[in-house]
Amino acid sequence: MGKCSEYLQYRRMLEAEKEERERAAKAKQGAGKTAATENATNQSSGSPAPSAGSGKKRKMSFKEQKEFEQLEARIAELEEKLPQLEAEMQGTDYVKVAKASAEFGELQAELEACYARWDELSELA
Numbered sequence: 001m002g003k004c005s006e007y008l009q010y011r012r013m014l015e016a017e018k019e020e021r022e023r024a025a026k027a028k029q030g031a032g033k034t035a036a037t038e039n040a041t042n043q044s045s046g047s048p049a050p051s052a053g054s055g056k057k058r059k060m061s062f063k064e065q066k067e068f069e070q071l072e073a074r075i076a077e078l079e080e081k082l083p084q085l086e087a088e089m090q091g092t093d094y095v096k097v098a099k100a101s102a103e104f105g106e107l108q109a110e111l112e113a114c115y116a117r118w119d120e121l122s123e124l125a
Contacts, residue, residue, distance in 0.1 A: 068118070068121040085104040088100035
């Protein structure tokens with residue numbers, strides 16, 4: 001479970017850095033506009049049109065919130081199971097090693113998919 005909490009801290013740090021870069025880019029973009037450009041925009045439409053991304057983020061639905069909670073539990077479960085499989089792959093019984101290796105690959109792929117979905121949902125949180 002330690003890896004999961006470290007990952008969550010890492011993702012939060014990355015999100016904070018991303019938000020900071022976005023704010024800096026918006027500030028830079030806003031400073032680059034000229035008064036003439038703003039006047040032309042206001043005159044052509046009568047009133048400023050709301051932008052497509054008017055600053056409101058879509059929030060998680062109840063279903064997505066439940067999925068998010070379940071993903072955290074599943075990620076922790078997978079992170080506990082993978083080291084066990086790695087230990088089994090060190091054995092000498094070819095059949096057990098092959099089975100553990102196949103299961104390890106499947107669980108690792110599932111873990112990556114869980115992380116990707118977790119990232120998507122965490123952006124909505």
